[in-house]
Amino acid sequence: MHQSIIWPAWLAGSGIGLLMVAFFWITGKQLGVSRAYGNFIALMSKNPFFQQQDYVSHSWRIWFIAGIVIGGFVAAMIAHPGKLVLNFDMGDAYNAILPMDLTLRMVVLFFGGVVMGFGARLAGGCTSGHVISGIPMMNGSSVLSGMLFFVGGIMTMQFITRVLVSS
Amino acid sequence: MNNIIYLVLGAVFGLLLSLAGATTFDFYVELFLFQNMQLSRVIASAVLVGVIGIWLMKRVQARAIMTGAKIIFDKKPAPKTLVLGSLLFGAGWAVTGSCPGSAPAMLGEGKLIILPVLLGVFVGTYAYGWMQNKLGSCGSSST
Numbered sequence: 001m002h003q004s005i006i007w008p009a010w011l012a013g014s015g016i017g018l019l020m021v022a023f024f025w026i027t028g029k030q031l032g033v034s035r036a037y038g039n040f041i042a043l044m045s046k047n048p049f050f051q052q053q054d055y056v057s058h059s060w061r062i063w064f065i066a067g068i069v070i071g072g073f074v075a076a077m078i079a080h081p082g083k084l085v086l087n088f089d090m091g092d093a094y095n096a097i098l099p100m101d102l103t104l105r106m107v108v109l110f111f112g113g114v115v116m117g118f119g120a121r122l123a124g125g126c127t128s129g130h131v132i133s134g135i136p137m138m139n140g141s142s143v144l145s146g147m148l149f150f151v152g153g154i155m156t157m158q159f160i161t162r163v164l165v166s167s
Numbered sequence: 168m169n170n171i172i173y174l175v176l177g178a179v180f181g182l183l184l185s186l187a188g189a190t191t192f193d194f195y196v197e198l199f200l201f202q203n204m205q206l207s208r209v210i211a212s213a214v215l216v217g218v219i220g221i222w223l224m225k226r227v228q229a230r231a232i233m234t235g236a237k238i239i240f241d242k243k244p245a246p247k248t249l250v251l252g253s254l255l256f257g258a259g260w261a262v263t264g265s266c267p268g269s270a271p272a273m274l275g276e277g278k279l280i281i282l283p284v285l286l287g288v289f290v291g292t293y294a295y296g297w298m299q300n301k302l303g304s305c306g307s308s309s310t
Contacts, residue, residue, distance in 0.1 A: 004276070005186060009208030012187030016209065017216025019183055023176050025224060028231025028238045031180075033268040037292040049296035063170040065271050067177020072275025074178060075185030086277045093196035094264055106283040109263055113270075113287020114294070116259025120267060121295035122252025124243060127266040130253075131210060134243070136217030141245030145253045150199075152257020157199035160261070 004079050020133050027060070030137070032129030033068070034120035036061035097160050123148075169233060181272040190273045192264035199261050263287075 007015075023031045035054070039062050041047075042055040050056075076084055088102060099105045120126040123145050125134060131149065134142025187209040188194045197203035221240065223229075229238050246252070260266055263284045265273060270288065273281040 004188075004191060006188045006191070006205070007186040009187070009205050010212045012183055013209035013212030014216045015183045016180070016187060017213040017220065019176070019180050020213070020217050021220030021224065023180075024221070024238060025229055026172065026176070026232045028234055028236055033266075033271075034288075034292075037267065037288050038296065041289065041293050041296065045293065045296075047293075047296055047300055049300040050293075060170065060173045063173035064177040064180075067174040067179075068181035068184070068268065068271040069177075069275040070174070071178040071181020071183070072185055072190060072272030073277075074275075075182050075190070075272070076276040084277045086279055088280045089278075090264065090280055091191070091193035093193035097196065106280070109280065110283040110287040110290075112259045112262035113284035114259075114291040115255050115287075116263060116267065116284075117288035117291025118295050119252045119255030119257075119259055119291070120288075121292055122246065122248040123256055124246045124249060124252070126256065126268065127210075127260070128268045132213055132217065135214050136221045137240055137242065138218075138221075139242045141243065141249055144245070145249055148250060148253030149257040149260060152254035153195075153199045153261040154257075155254075156258040156261040157196065161200065 004075065016132060017136070020136070024133070029060075030129065031133045032125055033061075033065060034117070034126035034129060036065040037117060038121075040065075097165050119152075172233065180268070181275060184269045184272045185276060189266070189269040190276055190278070192278075195261065195264040259287075259291075 006012075020031045023029070035058075038050055038055045039058060042050040073084070090098065090105075098108055116126075123130065125142070125145065127149065130139075130142040131146040135146055184190055188205050189209065194203060194206050198206045224238060225240065230236060231238050263270075265281060265284055267288055270281050270285050274285065
């Protein structure tokens, strides 16, 4: 029902690498996503932190993230022409580890998002800025950050599956 | 006009993330349990192609097409909070089965369960700014 089209990993991965390089070459800027959330906040909040130059200008980040939404929509349209399937499903693997109650699940996901957003700012970037573009730039802090993203993810998943779910 | 370029680049990025499986929740569980190498291979090939591309750009001293200015590959200084932040990010990455880049693409695909995650990322980002403001270190955190 909600089948999506998945390319071979090397093909899609190479495409993402090429897009990052094209982005750099066209715009002269390093590809990154997580800071865009701060640019959105700058539109609504008077908090001085978000009124800094970095968040007030650089509105390109908002356009870039809007483009990502469109890209997802295009992918769905290719998989199911003319039909957008709106749903709240996550799939079997998350059904096995997250609460089945939708409200409770959404609360868990909300706090997951809070931790991810807060963590990205503490780390100075996310999977795009540190891993996809930072590591190829041979940025030492990005290499460390990328490795620790995985350490955090693996530890959390092991904790969820071994301790929370099995008990 | 420039904004349209960013919109198009974002659309290509979002489409590729979807085709890579980065918008498929279950791949994330399988990634962190080492059951399926799809996303690891995606990241590895993206980084490999990226290394070659960046090397080439440096080699030819590339200029940005939009501005004509020489591209500067400045390395961001590591924030002091990098270790804690990265571990927290990883935890959120695993719990939500998404990342700040793939979540908007999931929204475009009609995966509405991503809405609380997106809201959370906004709240988390705001919390950081609020905290920085309280600490009075505004401006020094321009990493």
